[in-house]
Amino acid sequence: MNDLWIVIIGMGLGSFGLRFLFLGLVGDRAMPDWLLRHLRYTAVAVMPALVAPLVVWPTATGGETDPLRLTAAAAALIVGYVWKSLYGAVGAGAAVMIAGAWLPF
Amino acid sequence: MDGQQVMSSYWRGVRNALPFLFVVGPFAMLFGVVATEAGLSLFETLMFSVVVIAGAAQFTAVQLMNENAPTVVVLISALAVNLRMAMYSASITPHLGPLPLWKRGLVAYFLVDQTYAASVIDFEARPNQTVAQKFAFFMGVVTPICPPWYLFTLFGAWVGESVPSEMGLDFVLPIAFIALFAPALRTGAHRAAAVVAAVMALLFAFLPYNLGLMVGALAGMMTGAEVERRAGMQADRRPGA
Numbered sequence: 001m002n003d004l005w006i007v008i009i010g011m012g013l014g015s016f017g018l019r020f021l022f023l024g025l026v027g028d029r030a031m032p033d034w035l036l037r038h039l040r041y042t043a044v045a046v047m048p049a050l051v052a053p054l055v056v057w058p059t060a061t062g063g064e065t066d067p068l069r070l071t072a073a074a075a076a077l078i079v080g081y082v083w084k085s086l087y088g089a090v091g092a093g094a095a096v097m098i099a100g101a102w103l104p105f
Numbered sequence: 106m107d108g109q110q111v112m113s114s115y116w117r118g119v120r121n122a123l124p125f126l127f128v129v130g131p132f133a134m135l136f137g138v139v140a141t142e143a144g145l146s147l148f149e150t151l152m153f154s155v156v157v158i159a160g161a162a163q164f165t166a167v168q169l170m171n172e173n174a175p176t177v178v179v180l181i182s183a184l185a186v187n188l189r190m191a192m193y194s195a196s197i198t199p200h201l202g203p204l205p206l207w208k209r210g211l212v213a214y215f216l217v218d219q220t221y222a223a224s225v226i227d228f229e230a231r232p233n234q235t236v237a238q239k240f241a242f243f244m245g246v247v248t249p250i251c252p253p254w255y256l257f258t259l260f261g262a263w264v265g266e267s268v269p270s271e272m273g274l275d276f277v278l279p280i281a282f283i284a285l286f287a288p289a290l291r292t293g294a295h296r297a298a299a300v301v302a303a304v305m306a307l308l309f310a311f312l313p314y315n316l317g318l319m320v321g322a323l324a325g326m327m328t329g330a331e332v333e334r335r336a337g338m339q340a341d342r343r344p345g346a
Contacts, residue, residue, distance in 0.1 A: 003176045004149060007166055007183070012156035014184040020213035022195035028203040031195075037330040039196040040229075041298040043222055045325025046189045047286040048299040049306035049318050050161070054279045056307060069276055076280050080287025086124050089284035097276055 072096035114238040118245020121227060125219045126249045128281040130257045132160055135277070137261020139164065143171045147262050154258035158217060158251065161278070162186040188319055192326075193221040200228045201243065203236045212240070215247045217254075222285045294336065298329030 031039075055073040057063040072093045080089030133154065140150040145167070157163055166183040174182075193216050201212055223246045228239055290296045302325025309317035 004145065004170070006176055007170065007179050008149070008153050008156050010180045011159075011162060011166060011183050011187075014180065015157055015159050015162065015187050015190060016213060018184070018187055018190040019194050019216040020210065021191050022198045023201065023209045023213050023216075024206065026195070026198050026202060027209070031199065034330070035195075036199065037333055038326045039192070039199075040333070041295065041326045041329025042189075042192045042196045042322075043225060044286050044289055044295045045298045045302040045329060046192060046318070046322040047218075047222075047282045048303040049321030049325060050189070051279045051282045052303035052306045052321070053310045053317065057310070058276065058279075060276070069279075072276060073279060073283055076283040077287050080284050081290055084288040086284045086288060089287055090124070090127065090280060093276070093280035093283065097280075 068096065068100035072100070110235075111237050111241045114234065115241040115245040118223070118227075118242040119248050120245075122219065122223050122246040122249045125223065125281075126253055128277065128284075129219065129250050129253050131277045132281070133254045133257035134261030134264065136160060136163055136167075137258045137263070138265060140167050140258075141262045141265050143167050145262075147259065150262040151255065151259050154255050158214070158254060159187050159190070160218070160254075185316065185319070189322060190216060192322070193218075193225075196225060197221060197228075200225070200239050201236065204240055208240060212243060215243075215251055217250070218282070219250050219285070220246050222289075226289060292333075294329045294332035297332045298325040301325045301328040 051073070055069060056065055058066055058069050060066075061069075075096045076089040076093030079085065079092040083089075136154065137150055140153060140163075141147070145153070153163055153167075157166075162183040165186045166179050169179045169182055194213065197212070197216065201209065204212065220243065224239075224243045227242055228234065234242070286299060290299055302321045304321075305324040306317050306321025309320040311317070312320065
């Protein structure tokens, strides 16, 4: 599987390049306010954008919307938002998934 | 530089990141299982996690290779999934940019979703830390996240097919990400950014190469920045929920 090693090494170099882009090239030079203002919202923009399609069209169900996974996601979101707790959010989401796996609805 | 303070930053990082062990463990195992099922050897699976160290991109690559996609398409898609790493790099540069080059290289290698999120949230909550303290905190966060990523990948590859798929392990990833960002939605600007990003990612999910993620993320960031600009200096002092 030579193609596999091309993928592994290519992805390794590419990923490192992306991660090093600003840290390595910008360093401690000052960045403009408008850029910093955008960067403050990177985490709360990327993660919901990453998660939303996975929640609405889960891969495990072949892309079909699943009430159980919607409920689990909502539980994690509400608990995490209201109580500001990562443990609580993971627990709430996991509890719904586990309940769904064992309870015959 | 006060070594005591630096060490306490390191251990605070370890403590803050410890919950991620329960996220990284199953996720890494899942990758090990999926990769061996796709025909990769133990060594190849482990090297994938060590060299690339990016969960979502690794899953994307293995899935596409399974579908016999051309190598170029595999690389482009996986790196598109990882474009957000450039945003993380930019976002963490104001905090860790003054470090010497080799330390920045080290940070870049370990800059993944979880290490970035845990660090940037702490750096913003405690802006008075020195660069040495921030670096120590980051390496503290790395400790329970990255070495376990390698180990659990290997473990998952060994376990192979014995993990039952009906356990809903696929949903570990979305739940983990939600748990990460939900507590950070503390201002109207943050909430607006999250909602717009999610909606736009859904609307543009039809785009190839995960570009919907990039559209959603950029739209969310622009929304957050604009809401903050309009709210003036008040934005960060508004009480959360």
